[in-house]
Amino acid sequence: MFPTIKVDPDQPYPPAGLSFLCRAEADPNPRGQTLRKLIAVPVLAGGLIAALITPAGTASAFCDAADCVPNVTRNVVEGTPCVPQPLYDFGLDSNSRTFVCATTGVWLSAGSLVGLHNVAMPCDAINESAQDSNGIPLFCADMGGSLQWANRADTPGPPRCISAAFGCLFGRA
Secondary structure, three states: OOOOOOOOOOOOOOOOOOHHHOOOOOOOOOHHHHHHHHHHHHHHHHHHHHHHOOOOOOOOOOOOOHHHOOOOEEOOOOOOEOOOOOOOOEEEOOOOOEEEEOOOOEEEEOOOEEEEOOOOOEOOOOOOEEEOOOOOEEEEEEOOOOEEEEEOOOOOOOOOOOOOOHHHHOOOO
């Protein structure tokens, strides 16, 4: 049924045109190894590039001076008009004195801006100013014998609530 093929010992084996019938000889560079190399090179290059990139700072990075507080208006003049906003209401004049854009729509003098802090955390001196990481203006107040950061009452600020009632939780003070 199958044709008989005579093999001549002096001829290369397998005969021309019939190599598909025989197992291939071991390839010094098998397909899988080549594929691994093709994948490994870009992966390693990407890993090296990623290692060289310096990660960006986070919003919770330490800030204890006016220069690192974000969105502070520069070169303000006391008593001049401003547009009160619930967030980022601080300004500095040309001598680095701190001002706040009050609900009355004018720049008012405020205690020194000393960086980013969190409400209800301890502070160093009465009337110092700070901003929380969300941009809400704070001031240092005496809270029953201890100095703590508190929301300013002279700026629009966040919704103020007497209690944690549902209306307050959903932004209705």
